[in-house]
Amino acid sequence: MKTLSLFTPGHIGNVALKNRLAVAPMTRVTASEEGIASERMKAYYEDFARGAFGLVISEGIYIDKAWSQTYAFQAGLTSPEQVAGWRHITDAVHQQNGRIFAQIQHSGALSQGNHFLDGTVGPSAVRPVGKQMTFYRGEGDYPVPRELNEEEIQSIIDSFADAASYAVFDAGFDGVEIHGANGYLLDQFFTDYTNQRTDYWGGDIAGRLRLSLEVIKAVRKRVGQAIPVGIRISQGKVNDFFHKWAKGEDDARVVFTLLAESGIDYLHLTEFEAWQPAFPENPRSLVELARKYAPQLTIMANGSLHDASRAQQVMDMGADLISLGRGALANHDWPERVAAGEAVREFDSAILGPIADIKDAELPG
Numbered sequence: 001m002k003t004l005s006l007f008t009p010g011h012i013g014n015v016a017l018k019n020r021l022a023v024a025p026m027t028r029v030t031a032s033e034e035g036i037a038s039e040r041m042k043a044y045y046e047d048f049a050r051g052a053f054g055l056v057i058s059e060g061i062y063i064d065k066a067w068s069q070t071y072a073f074q075a076g077l078t079s080p081e082q083v084a085g086w087r088h089i090t091d092a093v094h095q096q097n098g099r100i101f102a103q104i105q106h107s108g109a110l111s112q113g114n115h116f117l118d119g120t121v122g123p124s125a126v127r128p129v130g131k132q133m134t135f136y137r138g139e140g141d142y143p144v145p146r147e148l149n150e151e152e153i154q155s156i157i158d159s160f161a162d163a164a165s166y167a168v169f170d171a172g173f174d175g176v177e178i179h180g181a182n183g184y185l186l187d188q189f190f191t192d193y194t195n196q197r198t199d200y201w202g203g204d205i206a207g208r209l210r211l212s213l214e215v216i217k218a219v220r221k222r223v224g225q226a227i228p229v230g231i232r233i234s235q236g237k238v239n240d241f242f243h244k245w246a247k248g249e250d251d252a253r254v255v256f257t258l259l260a261e262s263g264i265d266y267l268h269l270t271e272f273e274a275w276q277p278a279f280p281e282n283p284r285s286l287v288e289l290a291r292k293y294a295p296q297l298t299i300m301a302n303g304s305l306h307d308a309s310r311a312q313q314v315m316d317m318g319a320d321l322i323s324l325g326r327g328a329l330a331n332h333d334w335p336e337r338v339a340a341g342e343a344v345r346e347f348d349s350a351i352l353g354p355i356a357d358i359k360d361a362e363l364p365g
């Protein structure tokens with residue numbers, strides 16, 4: 001078998017990785033009602049490290065006791081008890097010689113299970129498209145969110161920094177991934193039709209990216225230069241799968257140029273099929289565009305890459321690392337299997353539980 005660069009050692013910032021394979025962040029709603037990580041979660045995460053993934057990225061973790069929680073039974077990083085729950089998990093992963101980053105998330109208008117406060121908030125009072133996800137105990141339309149004011153926006157930026165600090169200095173994570181993708185709060189600010197603000201936090205694409213950039217800045221300031229910080233972004237959303245950035249490559253140029261200057265250690269890009277052209281009438285994938293406009297940045301690519309030759313194709317397009325979602329769920333030992341030339345199991349949504357019925361493009365985020 002041709003040697004795959006997937007299996008060569010890599011790094012993100014100062015953190016060395018034994019290969020280029022990461023487990024993508026996946027919400028599993030298996031914490032306690034109070035958002036404390038469970039023993040079951042420990043066994044789940046530990047298993048990926050045992051299966052030789054170079055990096056595990058946690059499920060999206062909520063960051064404050066206000067409106068950030070997205071789903072019931074989601075884990076948080078807002079209290080000493082929640083920190084202690086995660087510490088068991090990071091210790092277990094480290095004992096397997098693995099590395100684990102925390103994905104920190106604010107749900108904004110897509111919250112459908114918050115045990116702290118009623119209602120939802122967002123950049124503007126625009127009802128999200130689509131329906132709440134029954135998979136996560138939601139039902140019917142999303143409510144219209146209340147528009148966030150300046151003070152609340154500053155407090156959200158602080159909460160991202162607080163959660164990042166808890167994650168790395170108390171809970172033992174090796175790095176932090178800011179969830180800027182899939183339709184949640186930062187993506188709501190970034191997206192033209194959900195952000196109708198005319199102040200500092202809205203306007204053109206650079207204005208709409210500002211909240212993500214300010215969050216990056218605050219997180220970086222809090223954790224220092226030595227801790228890896230990344231951001232995940234996407235075009236599609238859990239409630240709008242086929243959304244595309246309106247100006248195609250022009251938008252990509254602005255986004256990737258600003259993110260390259262933002263001080264992140266890596267950019268995590270998720271598309272439904274990572275190798276496909278990102279925009280109509282342009283042959284380049286999002287990875288190729290990111291590489292073009294952010295030549296020095298470490299890029300992690302995600303999206304239907306459970307076939308090793310596909311993953312390698314996207315590495316050849318310019319990705320430094322690959323993350324697997326469903327492929328990792330079906331094969332906690334995907335790296336070991338593929339390195340040994342063994343077949344990988346197909347993902348079956350039944351793995352997720354009795355209520356799961358996920359069509360290919362409809363992934364919970």
Ligand SMILES: Cc1cc2nc3c(=O)[nH]c(=O)nc-3n(C[C@H](O)[C@H](O)[C@H](O)COP(=O)(O)O)c2cc1C
Nearest residue numbers: 024025026027059060270303304324325326364365
């Ligand atoms: C059960 C499940 C939960 C997910 N939760 C998250 C999440 O918490 N954060 C996130 O950024 N993406 C989440 N995703 C999206 C995955 O990280 C990934 O982008 C998606 O599964 C596509 O990658 P794949 O083709 O390798 O499965 C979730 C996906 C699944 C299947």
